[in-house]
Structures are given as C-alpha cells and as structure tokens.
Amino acid sequence: MKGKVFKFGDNISTDHIAPGRLYHLRSNLPEFAKHVLEDADETFAQRMKKGDFVVAGSNFGLGSSREHAPLIMKIAGVGAVFAKSFARIFYRNAINIGLLAIECDTDAIDDGDEIELDIERGVITDLTNGAIIQTEPLPPVMIKLLKDGGLVEHIKKNGDFKLTD
Numbered sequence: 001m002k003g004k005v006f007k008f009g010d011n012i013s014t015d016h017i018a019p020g021r022l023y024h025l026r027s028n029l030p031e032f033a034k035h036v037l038e039d040a041d042e043t044f045a046q047r048m049k050k051g052d053f054v055v056a057g058s059n060f061g062l063g064s065s066r067e068h069a070p071l072i073m074k075i076a077g078v079g080a081v082f083a084k085s086f087a088r089i090f091y092r093n094a095i096n097i098g099l100l101a102i103e104c105d106t107d108a109i110d111d112g113d114e115i116e117l118d119i120e121r122g123v124i125t126d127l128t129n130g131a132i133i134q135t136e137p138l139p140p141v142m143i144k145l146l147k148d149g150g151l152v153e154h155i156k157k158n159g160d161f162k163l164t165d
Contacts, residue, residue: 001051001079001080001100001116001117001119002051002114002115002116002117002127003049003051003052003053003079003080003114003115004048004049004052004053004112004113004114005052005053005055005109005110005111005112005113005114005115006037006041006044006047006048006052006053006054006055006111007055007056007106007109007110007111008037008040008041008054008055008056008057008060009056009057010056010057010058010059010084011057011058011059011062012037012040012056012059012060012061012062013061013062013063014061014062014063014064014065014066014068014069014090015039015063015064016037016039016040017036017037017040017061017069017070017072017073018032018035018036018066018068018069018072019035019038019039022035022038026068029068029071029072029075030075032068032072032075033045033072033073033075033076034076035072036072036073036075036076036078037054037073045076048076048077048078049077050077050079051077051079052077052078052079053078053079053080053081053082053115053117054073054078054080054081054082055081055082055083055106055109055111055115056081056082056083056084056106057083057084057106058083058084058085059083059085059086059087060081060083060084060085060086060087060090061086061087061089061090061091061093061094062087062090063087065089065093067093067096067097069090069093070090070093070094070097070099070101071093071097071099073094073099074097074098074099078099079100080099080100080101080102080117081094081099081100081101081102082102082103082104082106082109082124083101083102083103083104083106084103084104084105084106085103086101086103095142095145095146095150095151096150096151096152097150097151097152098145098146098148098149098150098153099150100119100146102117102124102135102138103135103136104124104133104135105133108126108129108131108133109124109126109131109133110128110129112128113126113127113128113129114126114127114128115127115128119137119138119143120137120138120143121137122134122135122136122137122138123135
C-alpha cells in the first residue's frame with residue numbers, strides 16, 4: 001500500500017471525523033463521506049485521493065461509538081489510519097468494517113509525505129524523508145478479515161466466523 005499522508009494531531013474525535021451537525025446524512029453514506037474529517041480540516045475530503053492515509057497522534061477516534069466515523073472514511077477512500085493510539089471502540093469498528101488501523105509512532109511522518117506500508121512485515125517506509133517505522137505485523141487472522149472487507153463481509157463470504165483456511 002502506498003499513499004499520501006494527511007496528518008492530524010491528538011484527540012481527533014468521531015465528531016471531527018463524522019460531523020454531528022451532518023448526522024442526518026447517516027442514511028446517505030456516500031454523501032456523508034464527502035464531509036469526512038471536515039471539522040478537523042475542511043478541505044480534506046476534496047484533497048485526498050483513494051488510497052491516501054490519515055496519520056494522527058494519540059487517542060484517534062475518541063468520543064461516541066458511532067460506527068459511521070470509520071465507515072465514511074472507508075467510503076471516502078482512506079487507505080489506512082496510522083496513530084499513536086486509538087480509542088478502543090473506534091479501533092474495533094474500523095476493523096469490523098475493513099478499515100486498516102495501525103498503531104505506531106507517527107512523529108517521523110509529516111503532512112504531505114508519501115509512505116508505503118508492508119502489512120505482513122509491519123514496516124512503514126516514508127518515501128519522502130527515508131524514515132522506516134517498525135510496527136507490530138498484523139496477525140494472519142486480522143489480514144484475512146481486512147482482505148475480506150471486514151467482519152460482516154467475511155461472514156457473508158464464508159458463511160461463518162471461520163478465519164482459518
């Protein structure tokens with residue numbers, strides 16, 4: 001995976017990601033996705049391209065447990081989210097809907113950098129500044145869930161929760 005970085009700070013809430021004032025759009029997710037992260041950066045949705053990355057500090061996704069936050073990120077085309085830490089419910093919702101969320105040290109990554117992720121090895125390479133960041137490689141079960149598009153899609157595809165080959 002390779003993409004451009006859009007960097008945010010600490011404590012980006014689900015209200016920053018899925019603006020509460022637009023919650024009436026929750027029944028029209030493609031329209032809601034046009035406003036993703038609008039309250040953190042009003043131009044983000046217009047500037048990002050499919051496969052680009054969101055990089056943040058600590059406690060990404062805090063706040064309400066609305067699953068719309070990671071879902072509209074995925075619909076908008078965010079390739080993955082990298083953060084120093086995630087709010088527990090956001091992280092679980094992201095994995096369940098098939099949005100890759102990687103916990104790592106994000107200090108060496110700057111806004112506008114191009115990075116590449118090797119999921120199996122757990123290596124992020126900043127192609128702009130040369131930094132190499134080691135993360136915990138994802139367990140095979142997580143990779144399978146993500147490749148299937150998340151937990152719900154995995155169950156639809158396989159008819160059960162079987163995660164082995």
